[in-house]
Amino acid sequence: MGVYIQGIGNISAQIFDPRSQDFTLHAGHGNRLICIEPDYKDMIPPMQLRRMSKIVRMGIACAKAAMQDAGIVKPDTISLGTAYGCLADTEFFLQKLITQDESMLTPTAFIQSTHNTVSGQIALLLNCTGHNFTYVHRGHSFETTLQEAFMLTQENVNCNALIGGIDELTNNAFNIISRFGTYKKEDEHFNNEGKGCIAGEGANLFVVNAKDTKSSYAYCSDIHVCSTENIAEELDGFLHVNQLQASDIDTCLLGLNGDERYDTIIANNIRNVKNARTISFKKYCGEYPSSGAFAMALACKLLQSNTTPMNLQDLNAPLNDEPAQRVLIYNHYKNQYHSFILLNRL
Amino acid sequence: MENACCIVGLGAISSIGLDVEENYESLQSLQSGISYPEFLQTLHKTDLPVCEIKKSDAELAALCKMPLGLPRTVYLSAIAVQQTLAVIANHDMSKLRIGFISGNTIGGMDRSEYFFTDYLQNQSQGQLQDIRYHECGSITELVAKHFGIKHFVTTINTACSSSANAMIHASRLLKNNKLDIVIAGGADALCRFTLNGFNTLMILDSEPSKPFDENRKGLNLGEGAAYLMLTSEAIRSEYNLHKYATLSGYANANDAFHQTASSAEGNGNYQAMKEALAMTGLTTSDIHYINAHGTGTGNNDASEGIAIQRLFGENIPPVSSTKANTGHTLGACGALEAVYACLGLRDQVIFPNLRFETQMKDLHFSPDTKWQATKNMQHIMSNSFGFGGNCTSLIFSKDS
Known part of the structure; x- marks a missing residue:
């Protein structure tokens, strides 16, 4: 048993209405994609907003949007995935700690630096007293919340689970990660050949449950995180378990990130899925650990649309504008935590 | 409870012991690990007592055979995992799906x-x-590898x-047949970030903490790691593994x-305890001992105590906080105290709450202060x- 996606809240480098037929997505310029934040004033009281870091306000706004979209006032469970956590507040407190030599420190940034601040604040705002988890494991933090939602909705068929992936990229984090040679050069973009990817960030939250309703986006039938080096073999196994042939997949959202060191690996692993159109979703959200949640939002948008815009599709795979019926998301993070998510049109 | 997970392996390191049995002996001899920091390079070396493991990073690295230069939490985690895995060291587990779920708060x-x-x-600048x-x-990734x-x-x-939530997730994965064995728990080393952070909240005691005492002033931070090996009854019996206890309820x-x-009112505390109890199908009178969160802060102990009173009424079982011994080990504490619960069930003992003197005005019960041998203790919360x-x-x- 899988889950039905009922509501989406999305803040990313795109202006993104998941229910609309508008697919204007911009690949952007330069080596860093920054979230386009909405006007929060209708969503968060200004006094509270002032005290919130970017990750907290994005998380709360997306939680509210996802619930409104799903037509619920409160979820039963909250599980978020974030690899980096609340970086801005962490850096702030760390900087003060060092520059003030462990003296005259104030608690606010420390309080908000905990990784579970976002899920805790959502619970506080909604008075949601149920299960509340935060997974903080690298490139499959979001995927774990989805796996868990399968189990939570099976334990309680009436459960509305709020799940999602959220990461903020601060200037310091961007600078430091750049020093590892992770990103492309400042004047490069996604399509520049060679090493390095485009930096990203985002918040994508979902309300999922076990019920097929008129307004459900899609049915997520399975998720798998690979545990071996034989990714292609695990993909075959994944399709087999789901009683599918490779030809049953009409659209692949691939975690290609523009870094040749990794993109050749993905291309090789997906080689048996020949008939599918492919979309490189990180062109639109950048590379970050919980980017799989952006892919799921985009997949849901495609699965309720009556077309698949050609301009999103990669040129080296089949091209057509037929509506998507079955989408495979294949993501990885630095060649680790290769994951498959299968989403189906209702 | 038919689906309950078996606990078949334990591992722990804290300021009161480098392994499970050392921890147990320190609890029995009423030891605490409280001292001023020696290895933690902080300006608070004479005003904030902590529960520090008196080993350098290099000594800890040697204990788990890991390279130098890694975060201290890695070493603590690896040392406790190594102990936990010992029970299957001589088994061929190659056919089994083994998972690792670890909590930590500071990476x-x-x-x-x-x-x-x-x-x-x-x-x-700065070494990458x-x-x-x-x-x-x-x-977690370093230790798993x-x-x-x-x-x-x-x-x-x-x-x-x-780390308590790590055990919940482990149990859920086992019940759903996603894994055969899970090593679940957590680890956290002391660092200046958390010490100063808790200090800004003014919830650190400058003396040894006094959980559930009217005159409690706050907590002492500690460091440590603890893990439990969880599996199904079927795997346990197939591999003939010793069962310490079952994780029969959680919320x-x-x-x-x-x-x-x-x-x-301790609403969240109350709800968690009530729902965990409901999962077991037991009643409050079946719980024979509560190992409390009991940090020693004014707020926690009052809130937790009131939640215990709301749920248990007049018939409150023995309650104690072993954080008076170990300090508050943050990401490790849930698992460390779970290890203690398993030892309590194994040897039928209730652990004492150190340094309690004065009854809290807000509560009608007081914590247990003596090492107590007991009989027929079936369930610990x-x-x-x-x-x-x-x-x-x-x-x-x-x-x-």
Whole structure:
């Protein structure tokens, strides 16, 4: 048993209405994609907003949007995935700690630096007293919340689970990660050949449950995180378990990130899925650990649309504008935590 | 309870012992690990007592055979995992799906502090090796790789309830037949970030903490790691593994009151305990001992105590907080206290609450202060509450 996606809240480098037929997505310029934040004033009281870091306000706004979209006032469970956590507040407190030599420190940034601040604040705002988890494991933090939602909705068929992936990229984090040679050069973009990817960030939250309703986006039938080096073999196994042939997949959202060191690996692993159109979703959200949640939002948008815009599709795979019926998301993070998510049109 | 998970392996390191039995002996001899910091490089070496493991990073690295220069939390985690895995060392487990779920709250912050000191001078400065493992997930990943665990690896950070929640997630994965064996628990080393952070909240006691005492002034931070090996009854009996206890009930609830403080009524605490009990099908009179979260702060002990009174009424079982011994080990405490619960069931003992003197005015019960041998103790409740309103209660049971 899988889950039905009922509501989406999305803040990313795109202006993104998941229910609309508008697919204007911009690949952007330069080596860093920054979230386009909405006007929060209708969503968060200004006094509270002032005290919130970017990750907290994005998380709360997306939680509210996802619930409104799903037509619920409160979820039963909250599980978020974030690899980096609340970086801005962490850096702030760390900087003060060092520059003030462990003296005259104030608690606010420390309080908000905990990784579970976002899920805790959502619970506080909604008075949601149920299960509340935060997974903080690298490139499959979001995927774990989805796996868990399968189990939570099976334990309680009436459960509305709020799940999602959220990461903020601060200037310091961007600078430091750049020093590892992770990103492309400042004047490069996604399509520049060679090493390095485009930096990203985002918040994508979902309300999922076990019920097929008129307004459900899609049915997520399975998720798998690979545990071996034989990714292609695990993909075959994944399709087999789901009683599918490779030809049953009409659209692949691939975690290609523009870094040749990794993109050749993905291309090789997906080689048996020949008939599918492919979309490189990180062109639109950048590379970050919980980017799989952006892919799921985009997949849901495609699965309720009556077309698949050609301009999103990669040129080296089949091209057509037929509506998507079955989408495979294949993501990885630095060649680790290769994951498959299968989403189906209702 | 037919689906309950068996606990077949234990591992622990804390300021009161480098392994499980050393921890047990220290509890029995009423030892605490409280001292001023020696290894933690802080300005608070004479005003903030902590529960520090008196080993250098290099000594800890040697204990788990890991390279130097990694975050201290990695070493603590690896040492406790190594102990936990010992029970299957002589078994061929190659057919089994083994997972590792670890809680921690600060990741590689101890090294990040070094990095940032140089980085703040000049953004091209700072040794990258010191920031490489900053993420909480990096700690878990390093340890999983060291022991070759790969079927499922994740990290939970729900503050002070992290490792208790790791056990909930482990149990859920086992019940859903996603894994055969899970090593679940958590680790956290002391670092300046958390010591100073808790200090700004003014909840650190400058003396040894006094959980559940009217004159309690706050907590002492500690460090440590603890893990439990969980599996199904079927696997346990197939491989003839010794069963310490079963994880018969669990619940996670949110207090939804304040980012760092608990509600006066202990709503989240109450809900977690009540739902954990409901999962077991037991009644309050079946719980023979509560190992409380009991940090020693004014807020926690009042809130938790009131929640216990609400649930248990007049018939409150023995209650104690072993944080008076170990300090508050943050991401490790839920698992460390779960290990203690297993030992309590094994040897039929109730652990004492050190340094209790004065009855709390808000409560009609007081904690247990003596090492007590008991009989027929079947079920122990263990509480872990954290920032973000995160409340977890676990129930461990012995087979009758």
